[in-house]
Amino acid sequence: MNIRSLTRGDGVVIGAAVLLFVASFLDMYSIDGAGDGADFPNAWDSAPTLMSVFLAGIIAAALIVVSHAQPQPRKIVGLDLGQFGVAFAIFAAWSALGYIFDPAGAFDSSGSLSPDAGAGLILGLIAAVLLAGAAVATPLVPALKAPLLGAPRPQTPQPYGQQPPQGGYGYPGGPGGQSSFGGQPQPGPFGAPGGAPQGQQPGAPAPGPQAPGQPSSGGDFSPFWFAVPVPRPLYAEDGSPTPIAELAPGTWYLAVEQRGPGLIAQTQDGRRGVLQDTSGIQRG
Secondary structure (H helix, E strand, C coil), X not given: CCHHHXXXXXXXXXXXXXXXXXXXXXXXXXXXXXXXXXXXXXXXXXXXXXXXXXXXXXXHHHHHHHHHHCCCCCEECCEEHHXXXXXXXXXXXXHHHHHHHCCCCCCCCCCCCCCEECHHHHHHHHHHHHHHHHHHHCCCCHHHHCECCCCCCCCCCCCCCCCCCCXXXXXXXXXXXXXXXXXXXCCCCCCCCCCCCCCCCCCCCCCCCCCCCCCCHHHCCCCEEEECCCXXXXXXCCCCCCEEEEECCCCCEEEEEEXXXXXXXXXXXCCEEEECCCCCCEEC
């Protein structure tokens, strides 16, 4: 599970679930004229209310968050966990609305004291509506689709085309330039300051890095590390329309080749595919 793939909408869902849990311990009923010492039941004293509103909402939040934290969504009878979570959230909000309109249910008080909805039911309705609204609106509202946690930056960010620092998944090499067989750095020409690259005259200015997103001169390509701002699908190199993996925010991936406007990216487990949407990526 990757918690950095969670969105702001997931944060609202988690907050609503916590509010539901707190509301389940508050009084469900309120009666005008009852003394301060009156003891009213909470949701844990009423199994129908507990299961149809409070537990249904908490289970909905858990399903939604777990589905978004998985690299690949798990499906049950053709529906992923997130869709089940949205259905549970809507059911919890609808049930909470019914208890607000008729808190006593089938109980018909013949006396002058008629129970009204207490703090537990009112707060439960607010939390359930907030949960259902966030579950439905997150895929539609860009502000809610933004990452909940930003992608971690590498220890020492390097310009595009230069070798990243050592550390993290698969960072190649280390300080000291290019290494030959056996791990020994290749020396530059005799007298070149700091081991200038082969073919470069001592004292000549080093060529600057290229602009991001453009192939280098001569058709070569320098691998670089990048992170995606939101989950992005990774497609097979043969052009198949079915994604082979999903790149999650908060993880650094290696771009090994440029193919048109897209990139050939390599995941942590060695799979390679085409990242078609490269907008907003963060380079390491």
